[in-house]
Amino acid sequence: MSTRSVPVSAYRIVAGILTFVLAVPGTILYLASYFWGAWLLAGACAAYLADRVLELGRPAFFSLVRSALRRSAMPAIGIVAALLLGAAIMLATGYNPLSSYKALFYGGLVRGWSVSVLNATPLLFTGLAVAFAFQGGFFNIGAQGQYFIGVMTATWIGLALKLPGIVEIPLIFVAAAFVGAATNAIPAILKVKTGAHEVVTTMMFAYAISTLSPVFIRAFGGDPSHSMHPYASDTLPEAAWLPTFKSFLPEANYRLHIGIILAIACAVLVRFILRSTSLGFKVRAVGNNPMAAKTQGISIPRITAASLLISGALAAAAGATQVLGLDHRMYQDLGAGYGWNGISIALLARNNPIAIIFTSLLWGLLDSGGRYMAMTTRTPNSIIEIVKSIILFLLLAEMLYQRIGLSLRAAFSRLRRGSDARTGIEKEIGS
């Protein structure tokens, strides 16, 4: 064994490096609509799997694969079932589900892939925000409010400061995160001091902030004679814009910006915080069992505040990314719904930061595909909202599957027993 262990670890190092080297450019290329990046991603997957085989040995690896397949069966079934239900609704209301879904997936995955990625960018941040609070046992239902705060902070600083981008962009992100966290400080303090439920307080803040946003827009709207004046702020100077993919990948869509890379990096960072730091451990401990956590000497007020503040900062980062990357100014309802959708994305990913990368892309895909569908077919794209909520419902209703499984099993055993009995009787008659 000891003679073999040296080459195995050498292979593992090679496999690990190969995974990383293939995955990073593969991801960037694929996101930028260079679809051959998928081959690099496939190579990265192969290298990763080879690494796991070397690490675990074949039998353990295959049992792991089997359990992973079994675990992913339920989401797959849920998504397919939700699409079927959506098709049934479309049929019942007089739309053609086949052409609608064709347009949806063609629009989301091919034609409008860059739009899907653009949609997924803020969603990834807000999904992480909601998930982080969930991990601590809190429901940051008002992520929309902190998102708007991020939008406003980014617009304000972007318009007020005229610095080189390399200084200004990080500064804006830090400021937005700070202000977003500060917004959530009030619900956090109220929660700790008075026990006021965060569902009510963060929700009310979200409504209050989006109600007040026109005041902000008018304050930074510059020219009152301009037709857009009441609805949009001034445009940020170009120095404060996030770099686009086009600057290094000429065939990428001109609007696609590096925000998605920042968001994915953020997801990895959140995973690291939750899994490998003492803060993350405490947050998860409080989320799982506050009494046990308290017994262990974890300060519940402190962790409550920490998880809500970090959640607010992440949601505000979504707003900053949206302004700096895509819109470069603030609209009346800029990306309205990114905060609310963050809740769905976190729930769908079961608060797993890495899974959120995929669920936000799925949601982004459904959004952009839905828009394409509404453009090319008559089908209203609000059917997508219905399909989304059915997906959520079906994925969270574990009990439903247990029920169906149990009743199926019962039916089968009844059948078998029935046939056994019959054969028994037949035997008797025969004898």
Next chain:
Amino acid sequence: MSGFAAVLLAPQLLEATIRLSTPVTFAALAAVVCERSGITNIAMEGIMLVGAFFSAYVGWLTGNPWIGLLGGLVAGAAFSLLFAWATVSLHINHVVAGAIMNILAFGLTRYLMMVCYGRQGTSEAVPLTLDHYRLRVPLLSNIPYLGSAVFNQTPLVYLSLISVAALAWTFARTRFGLSLTASGEHPMALETLGRSVYRVRYQAVLLSGLLCGLAGAFLSIENSNSFTEGMTNGRGFIALAANIAGGWQPVGVFLASLFFGLVDAAQLRAQSIGLIHLPSEIFLVFPYIATIVAVAGLVRKSRPPAAVGKDFNVEGGGD
């Protein structure tokens, strides 16, 4: 200061307070029923929205607001049964299920707007609203100041007042009220007595669906004449706050809802008479701020039902 006094003492203000508190009262009563039975219901926003849509749609189709009201009630009840199925039978976390129901309600009403009216935003106006059936109570409406405000109202406003009394009586005097309370305080005890907790909770959610349907109908066919997307504007959550501030008691909740109605009425009046020259949005925020203050200030004064928000599974011995 005299300006403020003029705003606060105007008889129209009391009338508007009672009228504007009506949807919150209905929804807050729904919250009381649900939470007393152990279900945390944040789906009220969505149920109200669905109720508002169907009231407006059926009212527009038939031309009769009373049939519209019935449509809203049926839709609210059906939607709430879905929520009950998710939380009671499928044991999904109440808050999570409520959030999903809200998302579904927003999507569904937007979709139905396209299917039924072929457009987005605001629906066709109903030919006749419930406001048409404004009822002036003969003698009582002659009381100075109070009479014109309280006894010259529209049907659902009276119904909300009756509902408060009826629910207060239900909780204080009836077996059903006792079962509801037991189901929220100690579900296993209720189950041991041979009454099904599931059944009680289904009934509670259904009742809350009917109340939210009334709230929705008030918004679309009594207080206005059409459905607007997202017209509930957070009232489901304000109602949740009213429920907490009112101490899970119908009468307390009614007073809390009146407070929210007052804030709403005051902001409308302050806006309309141009008392303070501020952007109108500042006034619109008042109800939300008032909600936060009320929840934060009053939550400690009362105790929620012991088992609220907790899943109850008969097969798992109550856990």
